Amino acid sequence: MTTLTNTDETAPVEEERPxxxxxxxxxxxxxxxxxxxxxxxxxxxxxxxxxxxxxKLLPLVSSWHDESHKLYER
Ligand SMILES: [Zn+2]
Structure with a gap:
């Protein structure tokens, strides 16, 4: 698991961060x-x-950010 910053309830969710x-x-x-x-x-x-x-995860997540299309752009 990664140890990213623990987001508490007041932290903004950066869902669009690339x-x-x-x-x-x-x-x-x-x-x-x-x-x-x-x-x-x-x-x-x-x-x-x-x-x-x-x-498996999709029903559980609040956001699913998929950039895998970038793999095929070049
Ligand atoms: Zn992998």
Whole structure:
């Protein structure tokens, strides 16, 4: 798990913050292209693990931010 800043209830949720090369998949350490916001914490996944976990996580998350399309833009 990543140790990102603990967001309390008053902290704004940065749902539209783009992912960067510094964001890493929680499962394998590859560059993250998917960010799931879940109960105030964030889970980061590469495109592969994003797809793998999407079906299970999607009903639970408050936000599912998917930039995996960037992989195919060039
Ligand atoms: Zn991964």
């Amino acid at each position: 992912l960067t090369a510094l964001d890493r998949c929680d499962s394998c350490g590859s560059q993250a292209y998917v960010r799931a916001t879940l109960g105030g914490s964030e889970l980061l996944f590469c495109a592969h693990h994003g797809n793998k976990h999407k079906e």
